[in-house]
Amino acid sequence: MVRLRRRWALGLLAGGVSAAALGTTDPVLGRRRTGTLARRQPPPVEVENRAAGEPWWPPRDDRCVDDRQRQIQGYASTTSVAPGESVDFHVAVNPGGRYRISIHRLGWYDGAGARTLLTSPQLDGEPQPVPPADPVTGAIACRWPVSWTVRVPDDWTSGLYQAVFTSADGWRACTPFVVRDDRRAAALCVVLPVTTWQAYNQWPLDGQIGKSLYNGFGATGRTDPAARAREVSFDRPYVHEGLPTQIDRDHDAIQWLERSGYDVSYASSLDLHSGRLDPSRHRGLVFSGHDEYWSVRMRRAAERAVAAGTSLVFLSANSVYWHVRVRDDADGRPGRLVACSKATPDPEQDAAGPTITWRNLGRPEQALLGVQYNGIVRDPQPLVVRAADHWFWAGTGLADGDRIPGMVGGEADGVSPDHPHPTALTATVLSASPYRTRYGSHRVQNSHLYETPQGGLVFASGTFCWAMALNRPGHRDERIVRATANLLDRITGRDAASTDRAAAAGVARR
Template sequence: MFRLRRRTALGLLAGGVSAAALGLEPVLDGPPPTRTLSHLDLPPVRAENRAAGEPWWPPRDPRRDADDQHRQIQGYASTTTVAPGESVDFHVAVNPAGRYRISLHRLGWYGGAGARTVLTSPEFDGTPQPVPATDPATGTIACRWPVSWTVRIPDGWTSGLYQAVFTSADGWRACTPFVVRDDRRTAALCVILPVTTWQAYNQWPLDGRTGKSLYNGFGPTGRRDPNLRAREVSFDRPYADDGIPIQLTRDHDAVQWLERKDYDVSYATSFDLHSGRIDPTRHAALVFAGHDEYWSVGMRRAAERAVAAGRSLVFLGANSVYWHVRLRPGADGRPERVVACAKTTPDPGLDADGPTVKWRSLGQPEQELIGVQYNGIVGSPCPLVVRGAGHWFWAGTGVRDDDRIPGVVGGEADGLSPDLPHPTATTATLLSASPYRTREGAPLVQNTYLYETPQGGVVFASGTLNWTMALNRPGHRDERIERATANLLDRITGGTRRPAQPDTPAQG
């Protein structure tokens, strides 16, 4: 199931190290999941969650979590998305040089544990690796670190969001995410993980000097400066500091809730939607779980094709489909390693798809697809104010119009823009109208929105980045939001999910 570089493997075998210890056979942290006859009729993710789990990441600790000032241990993966039978390389740097291990974890519910450890590497010798020079034209920072470990994904691994955790011998740790997709089976719901947005916000190295994202670079005094931002960002680099993308927690909340509620789900990435590796018309719905801001033409056309075919789209976040991006291969020719977004014109990479600016600037406002669109950054969390309480979406929640659900409107918000194009020939319902103030104090209104298409699909937009927190996060969970979201997904999937597993506090 694993392969190391031949010279390394032969050297270790000569020294008496077993094939299992080399990673030529799996090394499991704990027993494999029990597969009994009662599991045979379960979709893979439901069966997977019957296995015992354990938290994949202990509470954050500055005494143990790597940072970009010292870069104690960091790494990145050669691909964001992989199917069983395909391989992923991990590239790791250790400072100062020393021994380390890599452990791989699938994130899910697992009775509240939040993850399951699926594999642990042998120990490797790690060395420091350089921060490469910034491309003077694009601001891109792309590493060419050597391969540390190559993993061929076993056939038995369940589709999901995975984390590779890098741990040095003296206890420093960092990580990087990747997604295992399922190309052989069609789940009712396909969760699209927004890797293009994760990378857009990544300012590695966050050292006050070098790092760049699609938002900022560093000025001479070490302050972030949007005028010095990158126009292109590469996946050939770690995520900043401990390696957890700053937007990933919103997706993680959705993943845990969907698996806790026993929905039949599989997972893919923005790149899979862009490239056609997944067929959006084969799923009852595509679920965009978190902050999904950066979309290519391929991604948008795939979503539009799904709607035209009577399939559904579920946007559990806000500020989706906002920036048009171009996806490029890396310098070595590997596809889907660079996200380009000039954000202004002229765009030096202009092609037939148009400049990489806001979709609304291209005459294709996101509201045309989603029903609402981004209208502001929320100054502080506000209540969601209910509208359309008699709609099936709110059934069983006990809400009435003008009820206020605390803290649900937060982060960023969407609203209905009456003067812009919106989906036609549909039945649309406004499900909230929540006053809020932006960070600058401007008064605006957030809207949760749903429309049903003549082809039988449903497009839902929560209109807030705090929705998934209300589904899953301790201290934020709200039974009304959970019930309404279940009403939506049950309607889309035909109500085929099994009774939910017992609730315990979310972890991981």
């Protein structure tokens, strides 16, 4: 499993690891040199996290905006950008007045969680209209003017970034974007689920206009699934203060990965769709959060990656559930609309088929993940361990039947005997956790791991709570931390001692 593939070795060389680290011939002694003589070039994320950080956003702030008053809100012109490229911010201020935009990178930073990289000069803002929903698709796409443009400097490290908009009288909102690294092949690439973020976004959440792929508003002002959109646009703010649904789980994963010293870079799910993210350049892709909405191109890219030996790690549940169509905006900008009819007939059906669940298209998510969505968990339940003698659980002290409290929550996955299973050398069910759904049905949650004939690993946690257990105070569980490190160390070829040292250093600094 830990054999060094040629394309990965080339990626290491491109990423700054010297040839001596891989083993070279000493021209003087004529003998094979070991990697112990080589200097390890630290990955960019490790260097970045040595910088002083500061919290980018209080947990709750009474000056956060709301969608009725829309004191200050904005959106970015792109979901991801590489150094040398530009991102525009479109901001509305109500009433008009002065404001600033600050740019923050989210990471570990000795527990601070972020670093401020740039602050705009004072800008003049004006109110902007909420456009009517498209009468056919329900999409709400703003056409606000550009307020400020940032050319991403060459030294900005790949990561999840937040632009924070602060009005002169203290109102604040934000919007996320990803900075990619197209020049260097990190061991792991974290894929941020922007298509799912937008699917849940019901901006403006004002009781009248807002629509998501789940709900609109009925005549009484209550949310109504019958009034939902079939298409949603990235050209609008996220609701209220601008934090997408479930982004806190992505942040938990990011903080833990960077705290643990893994060599990571970042991309968005739309980068997987467009091909800007090439999975073959990485040992593994980490899907950090709730990643429910997948296009045909996304799924094909993931399947090709698995077939080539790249590993996939899903740290949440209910992944790869809805088939979506990604469309260009009316002005031709790519990837600005996400369409999902969720029913047939699909009036805009194309050769890829209707935008319904993957399992109803005859391609259940289990065929890729090893498990699939089986319910909404009514009350958090313990994760019940299975296969405790597997290397995944090594060093955790767990035995079969041990229960890890509060680990099964939100939504859950399980192995379905009625759907196809992946082609695998080995497949292991790592947990079997009974739970009751929101509607009273009894289900069993499974965490699952399989190894492909090509040498890759595919892990699905099967619960919304996995990333929380890696990082979040009050939820962190050292057994889940160790198991996840076992998995990523095997994928990346990193030894466990390095993980232990990185974790110990993170605890000591905090």
